[in-house]
Amino acid sequence: MIEPPQSVFEKPEPTFNKFRKAIANKEFLITAEVSPPKGSDPTHMLAQTRSLKGRVHAVNITDSSRAVMSMSPVAASVLIQQQIGIETICQLACRDRNRIALQGDLFGAAALGITNILALTGDPVKAGDYPDARSVFDYESVRLLQLIQKLNQGLDANGKVLPNQGTDFLAGAAVDPQSPSWSGLQKRFERKINAGAQFFQSQLITDFERLDKFVNQIANQSDKPILAGIFLIKSAKNAIFLNKFVPGVQIPDRIIDRLAKAKSPLQEGMAIAAEQIQTARQICQGVHIMAIKAERLIPEILDRAGIALL
Template sequence: MGSALKCALEAGGIAVTAEVMPPRGGDPSHSLAMAACLKGRVHAINVTDGSRAVMRMSSLALCRLLLDAGLEPVFQMACRDRNRIALQADLLGAHALGIRNLLCLTGDPVRAGDQQEARPVNEFESIKLLNQVSAFNRGQDPVAGALPDGATELFPGCAADPQCPSWTGLQRRLTRKQEAGARFIQTQMVMDPDALERFQRELAGPMQMPVLAGVFLLKSAKNAMFINRVVPGASIPDHLVRRLAESRDPAAEGIAIAAEQVKRYLGLVQGVHLMAVKAEDRIPRILDLASLSLQPA
């Protein structure tokens, strides 16, 4: 089973992904309905894995349900909650289920979530996880010898923050991720196009790593201030908060801001990744305003 996302990125064309959050419960119907709105508009749908250290349905389970619905998933894997044996099992299980795209993450700290008594594992972090994916793709067993049924065909990506205050640290870690086998970069939300341009010019471009720039839908000034307060690494500038506060229709203004970012970022990098928490059905409107229409490969 191939990957439309991989084909788009390797062909050098525009690539578009969007994010869907699993439910906080056992019924996936709402998440699937939100994902259905994106059919034909994106190459793949990224399913979060315990984002902000909050309990949600398994990313692996929802990814398989997306495949059943004819939608290509990106399986997020966070290292926070599982040891290497569990991560290895989920990688092989994802491959068996037909899931090919991966986003390898360390994971938000437990202190960011609502169950702070939980015990993090953190035996692996994103680079070690990428190394494990690469080993499976070479057909290597983690203990000795070769996998008995041959190599996997997983397509792994990594995360990066172009607005990271430590540029040398960002460069060093991104280099290690590429060396570990990352094939594409999905950024955190980007609110500063100059930072994204520098990231592409000085890091991703010379490394020949395709970038999906994170575009986050803001719903109101209050929502923007909340995101700044609770989301690790978020930095929504004051001028956007004011723009939302002064708008007669903050929801529509947020869509307009996101569409402007899509158009601007596609002039800098190869693709975009759209995040619209609990409002995924607004993503097609963002793409329409950005005059972006494509058919997945």
């Protein structure tokens, strides 16, 4: 009898499980958003990320956010994990992939040691730098979460047993506590819970009373952590731009006025972000910090918020 050849592939050990353990231990979760480069040189991305080591449980790698083309989030995640040693949460959007490509990318991510996925529908292409590109949207975020559940069980999208091993992802989802439709927000949240979401990252939060209401009336019905989106607003002009061009963002006039009157708008923006982290800490189980092109400032923001080294 001829023995089948043994695999020579050594799958990376799941060394990046800090985020999963922190969720299980009910720790206050800290994640930061990092954007892959618009090109093949990751030097700047890695330099910005290096300062986050020891300050965050994981960095969240965007997938062509706002439909602006960038390096593959899988490739960027692997580079960060291998060269910096920080755990990643790899975003995966349905906008650009059908179910075949989604499964292929998920298998590749698992084989390369990525353990966390944020399942997203994806921003419409009209918002980005290729408005004439053809969208896919074969799935949306709930169906992507359901797919990840199947892969974790060793099954493919058709429910057939995978001959070469399944996955073991911690899957998360996005949520917008400031959504104008309360019933729609609740239904969408419950669908994502039922589809297997293990954590939730919120959109940019400015209305913390609304966040508190969401956590107490909807999210607390589950045991899944909510990470409030905290955005470093660099100036009044930046705030006005966000209000005008980013869907769902509603930065109040009091914050815009505060930034406009500040001697150093950037320093004032950092102070506001630190205050918001302190507020979020009283409401939910974590924060997701977005400091686009200024990730190096996140450690100082955490210091101001009284968040110690991890």
